[in-house]
Amino acid sequence: MRNRKLLYNTALLTVSSLTMNAIAMAFRAWLVGRIGTAGIGLYQLVVSVMNLTATFAISGVRFAATRLVAEELGAAHAPGVRAAVGRCLGYAGLFGFAAALILRALAEPIGFLWIGDARTVLSLRLAAFSMPCISLCAALSGYFTANGRVWKPTLIHLTEQLAGILLVICFLRRTPAGDLEKSCAAVTLGSTAADLLGLGLMALAYVLDRRRYDSGEEAAGLTGRMLRIAVPLALSAYARSALTTLRHLLVPRGLRAAGWSADGALSGYGVIQGMVLPVLFFPACIMGALAELIVPELTASQVRGDGRAITATTGELLRASVWFSGAVGLFLFVFADRLGLAVYRSFEAGRYIRVLAPLVPVMYTDMAVDGCLKGLGQQVWSMGINITESLLGLLLVWQLLPRWGLAAYIGVFYFTELFNFSLSLLRLRRVTRPFARAA
Numbered sequence: 001m002r003n004r005k006l007l008y009n010t011a012l013l014t015v016s017s018l019t020m021n022a023i024a025m026a027f028r029a030w031l032v033g034r035i036g037t038a039g040i041g042l043y044q045l046v047v048s049v050m051n052l053t054a055t056f057a058i059s060g061v062r063f064a065a066t067r068l069v070a071e072e073l074g075a076a077h078a079p080g081v082r083a084a085v086g087r088c089l090g091y092a093g094l095f096g097f098a099a100a101l102i103l104r105a106l107a108e109p110i111g112f113l114w115i116g117d118a119r120t121v122l123s124l125r126l127a128a129f130s131m132p133c134i135s136l137c138a139a140l141s142g143y144f145t146a147n148g149r150v151w152k153p154t155l156i157h158l159t160e161q162l163a164g165i166l167l168v169i170c171f172l173r174r175t176p177a178g179d180l181e182k183s184c185a186a187v188t189l190g191s192t193a194a195d196l197l198g199l200g201l202m203a204l205a206y207v208l209d210r211r212r213y214d215s216g217e218e219a220a221g222l223t224g225r226m227l228r229i230a231v232p233l234a235l236s237a238y239a240r241s242a243l244t245t246l247r248h249l250l251v252p253r254g255l256r257a258a259g260w261s262a263d264g265a266l267s268g269y270g271v272i273q274g275m276v277l278p279v280l281f282f283p284a285c286i287m288g289a290l291a292e293l294i295v296p297e298l299t300a301s302q303v304r305g306d307g308r309a310i311t312a313t314t315g316e317l318l319r320a321s322v323w324f325s326g327a328v329g330l331f332l333f334v335f336a337d338r339l340g341l342a343v344y345r346s347f348e349a350g351r352y353i354r355v356l357a358p359l360v361p362v363m364y365t366d367m368a369v370d371g372c373l374k375g376l377g378q379q380v381w382s383m384g385i386n387i388t389e390s391l392l393g394l395l396l397v398w399q400l401l402p403r404w405g406l407a408a409y410i411g412v413f414y415f416t417e418l419f420n421f422s423l424s425l426l427r428l429r430r431v432t433r434p435f436a437r438a439a
Contacts, residue, residue: 017285020161025204025278027165029343032275034172035063035183038263041252041270043184044225046123047114048248050130057099060233061092063374064226065142070296071225071303073147080222081147083212087226095234104128109364111342119181120414123188135194140202146296149209156201164194185267228395229379236383243390247397248273251409254401268406276352280360283328286320287364291371298375313353313430314372325364333357355410359417366385366421369428381427382389389420 032040065088072080103110105123111121141153168190175182251273255265294317301309331355332339340350373382393416400408 013105014286014289016158017289018283019218020158021278021282021285023161023165024380025282026344027168028274028278031168031187032344032346035180035187037267037270037275039183039270040274041266041268042117042119042180043123043187044270044274045117045249045266046120046188047113048159048183048245049120049124050127052241053099053103053127053247055237056102056234057096058129058138058234059091059095059135060230060237061088061095061135062138062142063379064088064091064230066146066224067229067299067377068222068251068285069143069146070299073296073300083145083222084226085139085143085206087222088142089136091226091230092139093132096132099131099135100128101358103131116253119184122139122181122185125229126188126192128183130195133171133199137195137199137202140206143206144209145292148296150293152205152209153202156198156205158162159201160194160198162280163197164190167193168301176410183383224375232380233383236380236387237357240383240386240390243387243394246270247390250394250397254397254409255405256403258405270313271346271348272352272406272409274313275346275349275401277347279339279343279353279365280332280356284364285349286324287367290317290320294368294371295375298372299377302376310376311432314428316355317368317372319370320362321365325361328364329357329360332360344391352410359414360364362417362421365394365415366424369421372428373424373431376431378427378431382424385423385427387421388423389416392416 002104033044065085068084069081072084107121107124107128111124112118137153144150144153166370168187171186171190172183175186189254210218248269251269252265254261255268256262294313297313298310301313333345336357337347337355339353340346340348343349370382373379393412396412397409398417404411
């Protein structure tokens, strides 16, 4: 029964993710034509700062909600579910509103001093309103993931995405062509409005769903359990997100130091980060769905002490990820030029798709390994590896880009992904070895 439910939810998330990714890619192609590669590069810099702030807003609450609810359900203690979600919502609200205030107050110094482009300040101020929505939705999404009813947040995210696209198109039509500052702000405003809509729909879905769990005696130490899960994960996420954001912000600076013009540097960064990577990760929704849904499955097996199930589940997931990612990487390598022309009408995008395609099996399988580690309570180890990878990437970008330009950025990308995957796989093998012996 649980296997059928896992397959159903995986298929649901895969189909919905493919649909949303296809819509997003078509919209991104339209956006490139509307605001240009320099505009995409400018918006990606804003997104980098937004991701850092959103990491603080979420502060590990999504995984904490998934883990807590899965533990309560695995222990057959249904009354603890509502209490666990309540704790997570309070935690999410605190960090979400704090993140909004910080981003709003620091938008100007971040835009002028950190990013080095005053045209991002308006967008950063608008993005601040998204932070509470992102954190609260993360907590509620963790609840639905843990209890296996992923179709509800999936439908909400699809609605939110479509609404956001329509709003962005509407706002851009009122924006002067060629004005990168206002164009970037229009995209950010549409995304922020969609986040507000998504929060309203998610809250309504939770209120209607929670009635199936009766309120009653709470499990002891829920708050402490939540903090023990969320806080170490949050601290690790802060470090990794800050390092990743700094690395992204250093790329245009490094390209300018290598002799590129300001808009040329934004365009080069925009092609890789805003055009090529979305194509590479488009089929990854299948592995992303499995990596997300495997967390409560492994957590429940761990609570029950079922080593055989843990060994079988991790082995099957890794074998599937290797075969699938290998096929995807080969397809992207062979048809890179056609994809670049079909999606973006760009030979340059196609060239970089082929350059990065051999890395696809590593990136996809690493997603599966990361999901297994989190499901087995190894989230702190996982984040420690990610922090080390981000620090190495930051140092290498800082040192190599001014000398070798975009080629150095691609080389750093290869090195850091292989480094992360190797350490994560070694940790997973060490964690699962006792279960394999017991089985």
